[in-house]
Amino acid sequence: MSNLIFESVTKVFGEGSSKYVALENINFKAESGQLILVVGPSGSGKTTFLTIAGGLQTPTEGDVKINDSTIKSLSEKQQTKLRLEKIGFVLQSYNLVPFLTVEEQFKLVDKLKKQNLTEQKMHELLSDLGLLELLKKYPNQLSGGQKQRVAIARALYTDPDYILADEPTAALDTDRSMKVIELLRDLAHKRNKIIIVVTHDLRLKNTADKVYQIIDGKMQMIN
């Protein structure tokens, strides 16, 4: 069983008069088998929350624990390994390496880590995401939505325990968005993963197991 815990996490940017509290005293817990949605207006702290959850930033106060070990107590090397093996990031932009074709984006992962999705599973995933025809294309030959779907596939390819996705459906139409969310929910439910999706797409609200809202750095569960 994996879990992700925030213990009184506060994140403050800047100092003195330019001090800005991006996250305020957040307590949060996610367990395997859950699809969690984090919604909130622009600038409310969603990306900050997600990057702290993935260990890309350290909290100003409080602790973040993954599988009961505090992220900031891990060495840089261990954190890199954690991100490579346990976490799948889907970021708001620049997810893909511009000089690699879609296919090669996955090959790069193979170079770094063994035991990724089997060929058959990968084929299913690519076909679910409608990517099979795009394998030979470079990122600059893809639409925004296609890029986003490739980024999702890239994050899922390592078969991570945690998937942290920042607006993964922003560039997708309603049908595609629903499909992607269903795919993620299935993964959470059937494969026991923790999936946290940051979005301001309220259409997705009903698909999640839990929905949290962040407003001005404060988080509360709304569903």
Add this chain to the structure above:
Amino acid sequence: MFLAIKEMLHEKLRYSLIVVLIFLVSYLLIILTGLATGLANLNKAAINEWDASSIVLNSDSEGRLQQSFLSQDEVASLPNNGTRISQYSTLVKSENGLKENTQLVGLDSKSFIFKKLKITSGSKNIRNNAGVVSDKFKSDGFKIGDHLLVANSSLRIKITGFTPRATLSALPVVYISPDTIQPLNKGVTNAVVFKNKLKNSKIPKGTNQLSISSFIKKLPGYSAQQLTFDFMIAFLYIIILIVISIFLYILTVQKLPNLGVLKAQGVSTQYLILSTLFQSFIISVIGVIIAIILGEITAITLPSEVPIVIDKSNIIVTGIGIIIMSLLGALIPIRQIAKVDPYKIIGG
């Protein structure tokens, strides 16, 4: 090095440009070092052939053979296993009008230097106004049996043999016997050359022992010439370092966002750094190899008057030098890669 190779193949134009730059500078470096070596050889080749380790000159000569005159007493008090050298620069002509500026060198046919001399054709005989001459004479059209008429003198030297690599201060050498040179320089001994270094106690007052390497450095114009080349060569190394640094810096800055994301996705900084080093290594190796090939071709096609010598050591030193420079040039980009914070790029 999947990432590195894929990137270079995808960005062919950019990386070819750097290769071309490295090639051009390396080519220039190879040609310059070739010229430096070639010119240095012209100055000292004959001395190298002597295979000696020290030379005794007059203390007031500043290491210059032409300005050094040893008295008979001084010569007599030196160990007698040295080779006494008399030197005289002059113009010689052949009977059919060929001309050559030359260094006449008088020495004993029993001396170790004369015994060392190699012969490419003819025989090694300097008796009775015969001379063993630099094979430069041969390439300029002189033949065995030709007579060299010495300017402003009635002396005629008969060519009996050609000897390779015999140039001194850029002039071809004519080895003759002490008797032959006697009327030209009044029998003065300019220096005595030794196979082994002498103990200081054996060196008479008024004379000075120099190692052969410092004697070479004091050849007229030699050091100035080599310094000029060294200066240009050093500058080229600096230029190549800066050019590579700038190129790699710009390339790296452009891809920082992607590098940040790769780090977020768990690609280690080490992998990204090795990737950049690998690219730097590959482009410099390709540039250097093309430069070496073209350098060799140039050396072959240039007229033989151009004293260019591209030898193995030149190529190895230049090749390694450039590869080191390009790896150093990757240091600034590496710093950037190490510093890039995935969050800074994502935090949109």
